[in-house]
Amino acid sequence: MVTLNDYLILSAILFSIGLIGVLRRKNLLLLFFATEIMLNAVNVAFAAISKFYGDLSGQMFAFFIIAIAASEVAVGLGLLIVWYKKKGTLDLDSLATMKG
Amino acid sequence: MYETIAFYLFAFLTIAMFWITVTTNNALYAMSSLAAGMIFISAFFFLLDADFLGAVQIVVYSGAVMAIYAFGMMFFDTLNEVKERNPKKVVFVLSGLIALMLVVIFVSPIISSKVQALYPMVEGVSNPKEVGIVLFTKYLVPFELAAVMLLVAMIAGIILAGKKMEKSETETEQEEEVVFEKGVEQ
Incomplete structure (x- = not known):
């Protein structure tokens, strides 16, 4: 029988994978992928809590997280395209222009 | 099973x-x-x-x-x-510890107080119907705000990605090559 703890552990593992991606990625596009993984991991936890507590609020929050993720992708990718046209690279180090 | x-x-x-x-x-x-x-x-x-x-x-x-x-x-x-950059293990350990600390800080008040269902699921109603009932009564204002936010994101995406669209990068490169070839011939 699958319990709430199993889902929460899975969600934690997925979130950790996303965190590792955020830490080790240098390409901005792949950094975005890692944040998507983290958002999805949280959605799984919300849906599981919603099921095991018999409450719909968890699913509602998952919906709003999906909406936020969609708009984040639209704006973020627009900014990435502008940055790529300006600098010709997506390297994270190219953002460090204020280094003394 | x-x-x-x-x-x-x-x-x-x-x-x-x-x-x-x-x-x-x-x-x-x-x-x-x-x-x-x-x-x-x-x-x-x-x-x-x-x-x-x-x-x-x-x-x-x-x-x-x-x-x-x-x-x-x-x-x-x-x-x-x-x-890619390969950060040192200290970075992983420190960020993991900070994440764990944040989880403990946020979870401990939830565990100490008993969690109860705020909007209990209705018996005998399919999930999409249930979601619709809750979304358009209890969560109507956040729903409308999310709609406005998506509109703003769409406009922002169009404007940001559409900047300098009239200038094609490949075309300018070709022109430069033509100019360069002419210079070589002369």
């Missing part, structure tokens, strides 16, 4: 796909494995009786978001190998 098998199967598949996304050096592999992982995530929603959420996950994430990424990648040089 079948639920348990499905859970562990999809858990393994999701973790494997996301691990490929995080570790591969090829941006195209990362994108396709991320799309596959998103679809496997929706399986958990179906297992958890959140049918509507699973459908939305497939439509929005695997459909819209991955399509946006695929179109966005046409602007970038995705065939090159992606360079």
